[in-house]
Amino acid sequence: MPLTFSLAATAPASLETPLLAVVLPSEPTLTDELTALDGLLHGALMRTLARRDFRGGRDESLLLVGGEQGVQRVLLVGRGTAPLSRIGARRAAAVAARQAGKLGTGALHLWLPGGDAASVEGLVIGAAAGSWGYPDLQTPPPERDRRARVEQVTIIAPDSEAARAAFAAGVAVAEGQAIAKRLGQMPGNYCTPETFAEVGRDIATRHGMGITVLGRKEMADLGMGAFLCVAQGTPQEPRLVALEYRGAGADQRPVVLIGKGLCFDTGGISIKPAPEMEWMKFDMSGAGGVMGAMEAIGRLKPAINVVGIIGSTTNMPSGEAVKPGDVVRASNGKTIEIINTDAEGRLVLADLLVFAKRYNPSIALDAATLTGAIVIGLGQHAVGVFSTDRTAADEVLAAGEAAGEPGWPMPMWDEYREQIKSDVADVKNTGGRAAGSITAALFLQEFVDGFPFVHLDVAGTAYSQSDLGWIPKGPTGTPVGTFVEFVRARART
Structure with missing residues (x-):
């Protein structure tokens, strides 16, 4: 199946998704939106950041397991100390998509808190890069060993004309x-x-x-x-x-x-x-x-x-x-x-x-x-x-x-x-x-x-x-x- 993209303005804490990837900067802190998400994780996000188990370094990732419904998994992905940019968002999204492929979730929601239109474009391009593969000439593994490829990526961003234009541009480049x-x-x-x-x-x-x-x-x-x-x-x-x-x-x-x-x-x-x-x-x-x-x-x-x-x-x-x-x-x-x-x-x-x-x-x-x-x-x-x-x-x-x-x-x-x-x-x-x-x-x-x-x-x-x-x-x-x-x-x- 081909990879498909969508854009949504849904609050992260109210999602129904097998995996929500959250892109965070170096030394992240809890915001109101992250606190709402942490409620679904029974405080695991707050404890993780307090203990510095996740520090937001570039390419760093950490998986937190949620409930059987709603947000089933939260993947924290670091973008490092560099200022917010399309290129930084691209790299972090690619890391997230690769991890989603290893987990076999099939679908992925991507959220960069505080992101702008340029980061929306970067998230799309990066998710496509991390999800890409060429399995055409390989014999599939036995059923029990297979993991679902990422086929659906949803970008979480405020509903605006700039975000929609950036999303379309990202899909075109991808x-x-x-x-x-x-x-x-x-x-x-x-x-x-x-x-x-x-x-x-x-x-x-x-x-x-x-x-x-x-x-x-x-x-x-x-x-x-x-x-x-x-x-x-x-x-x-x-x-x-x-x-x-x-x-x-x-x-x-x-x-x-x-x-x-x-x-x-x-x-x-x-x-x-x-x-x-x-x-x-x-x-x-x-x-x-x-x-x-x-x-x-x-x-x-x-x-x-x-x-x-x-x-x-x-x-x-x-x-x-x-x-x-x-x-x-x-x-x-x-x-x-x-x-x-x-x-x-x-x-x-x-x-x-x-x-x-x-x-x-x-x-x-x-x-x-x-x-x-x-x-x-x-x-x-x-x-x-x-x-x-x-x-x-x-x-x-x-x-x-x-x-x-x-x-x-x-x-x-x-x-x-x-x-x-x-x-x-x-x-x-x-x-x-x-x-x-x-x-x-x-x-x-x-x-x-x-x-x-x-x-x-x-x-x-x-x-x-x-x-x-x-x-x-x-x-x-x-x-x-x-x-x-x-x-x-x-x-x-």
Whole structure:
């Protein structure tokens, strides 16, 4: 069953629920509303706080058992010492939803005393993140060992127009992130380039968007030799999918979102080491982020035009595969010397950036799990943000901060460009290990013409190989939030 959300202004003490999660700050004290709830618990909440058994630290939780009716369980969840924010509410709600899943309650009420509209949005997004899973390919455990998945989440908040708007926005972002996560978690033999075409058609149909789907022949007709050289080692049909959301007049230049969609990346002839290669199913996370963002935008209906473009294929070694030393021609006429076939994502993105020009963008943002170098530089906690346009970069950084997907600005100085000069072509596809994420961004810049451009390297943030506590290992939903916040901010200006 899909996860459903509702918003209610019911007094917490009068609820009928198997689980009420209460989000509290560090060193919490009893308020009138908490005192009313404590009456159902026969003073257990007051004693818990007095004994400091629960101190409200970030990610801290404590379960109190109530009666057989009404509020059957109370889960205290700490949000720490940070000021109240959407991001803090999101994290606490995710912790609560994960605990609800372990308990098998099936339903969850979430309450953040003193919360505002922004926290309502955060609670929805967090509850969805903590409840998310991909059990599709697993055999269910025996009946006696099963625990009900969280299928219903109710947010407790005062009835106001601001709360209702925030709730709707939270649901939109949550649904978009669910699409991105599902695409990411699907194995490479289930998530194929055609899957992106199918998801794109579904989004377009439900939200009244225009859609363009190109295959190998159509891309060849457009001269997309950079994209197609990556696809030449696989019999699977590559796909370029473009979704067009029209929320403003035809004369408004759109925001263009671009995503790398390598459904699996072996490295090609420059094959990757075998250990942990299975994680390369996540090399489509940029494209998943674009699809998720377009779903959220379709639900939010902002007054702005947005185009989402993804390029999807698999990078496989074969007798037909592109090889080091080959020279290919991109659709803008530039020639590229292939130094390493594992630097394939930038080749796909090169032709997507040229394709984007037909939409006359006001700005183009791309997201890609592009380089291992960005993981070495920034780890798992920050998106690498690259642009020669400082104003545009600052705009994206602000969007990422608001979404809880923080970024860090990286240099794009001309001195680094020397590393991607070729002896036989206009440019080569990698400049070596030194400053690898920077030279990759500068390679992309070679295919941008006439519009501001920001590149997001999400290789360290789109998925996690370890449990993060508030969400499990696997897909994180990045960069859906950044894309959506950027578009929302642009629509407000």
